[in-house]
Amino acid sequence: MMKTTLDIYIIEKVKQIREEKGFTREQVDIKLGFSPGANYISHIENDTTNSYNLYHLNELAKILDCDIADFFPRPYQEANSLQEYRNAKEEAKRKAKEKREKEKK
Template sequence: MKTTLNIYTTEKVKQIRKEKKFTREQVDIQLSFSSGANYISHIENGTDKSYNLYHSNELAKIFNCDIANFFPPPQEANSLLGISRY
């Protein structure tokens, strides 16, 4: 089951992927998955888990962005995770 943080990250990666005009298959190939593996599709459709840190780092290279772009700012992350500072 995906956490709210996983869902947030998946949506941010999807948003950036679309802004950069990459298809899911193009990203699969860039990540060294075989054509037709549908790895990105499975993650974006919620049928697979989520990106791990290795994939997040590789996606940042592919999209020429900072890995931090995939994650919420700390205050928002704490809220998504249900963490209170006090």
């Protein structure tokens, strides 16, 4: 699924704080419990589909010694991310259906 503008904002804030605190992507991966070389943070920061969930953000706040709210726009984001999310979800369903129909042929 495509990232919403809110996803992108959060990912960029996590990256900014991570870099300010001097953590590499791999160091954070390991602290999150992923094996070395998993490239989880790298995938989030560079991929067009993956994003953090609330559980990741909570652990990232602990690792980066910050408030979980530091990852979110204040007071809120103007873009309707819920609508973006719904649109992206529908688009993903449509593409999956097209792929299944194509595979049947």
